[in-house]
Amino acid sequence: MTALLILIALPVFFTVDLVWLGLVARTFYRRQMGALLRPTTNWVAAVAFYAVFVAGLVVLVTAPAYDAGSWGDALWRGAVFGFVTYATYDLTNLATLRDWPVPMTFADLAWGTVLAASVSTATYGLATAFGV
Numbered sequence: 001m002t003a004l005l006i007l008i009a010l011p012v013f014f015t016v017d018l019v020w021l022g023l024v025a026r027t028f029y030r031r032q033m034g035a036l037l038r039p040t041t042n043w044v045a046a047v048a049f050y051a052v053f054v055a056g057l058v059v060l061v062t063a064p065a066y067d068a069g070s071w072g073d074a075l076w077r078g079a080v081f082g083f084v085t086y087a088t089y090d091l092t093n094l095a096t097l098r099d100w101p102v103p104m105t106f107a108d109l110a111w112g113t114v115l116a117a118s119v120s121t122a123t124y125g126l127a128t129a130f131g132v
Helices: 002-024 026-036 043-068 071-096 102-129
Strands: none
Touching (some): 002 026, 002 043, 002 102, 026 102, 043 071, 043 102, 071 102
16 A cells, blocks of 8 residues: 555656745746856756655555544644754754855745645545546
8 A cells, every 4th residue: 555655746746846846936946046056956966856755655544544534634743844854954054064154944834835745645635536
């Protein structure tokens, strides 16, 4: 069951996050991070992040919500998971990196919350619709 949920969640997460990173917030991140950004994406690290994040989201959020039969659990637990995981990254950077932008921290915390809530809820809905 968990493996099937991960297979559903991966393309959902990838699509939603790429729309955000590639279209919606692209210039915002470039303005905020400036010289901190790599000239090219480290795809090995990016794929590793997606795999770890989605596995955690499914194991800790979506699978328990699916077992409970509650899309509401997928939504609120996803929001908490997203906030906590993105806070770990952003607040650590804010605490340890020179010139880490505060507006970036707030935007990224909001995005992580929305991203995880929407992906876990969409995954729950797709799994329910397909009778996984």
